Amino acid sequence: MQKWDDRLRLTVNQTEKLHDRTEAQKTRRKCLMTGRKCKKPDGNAI
Structure with a gap:
């Protein structure tokens, strides 16, 4: 059962x-459509 769970x-x-x-x-x-520089939620630019 454990293996299946994993x-x-x-x-x-x-x-x-x-x-x-x-x-x-x-x-x-x-x-890209808006043409703005975008930031990911974690703060890094995409």
Whole structure:
């Protein structure tokens, strides 16, 4: 059961990472459209 739990957690993490990446791409695209220099929530410029 423990092994399955770990595998599930890994998939959830991968999904979250993927989601973060798509969100970042959306933000970047929005920035390109507005033509403004954009900052990521963590303060780094995209």
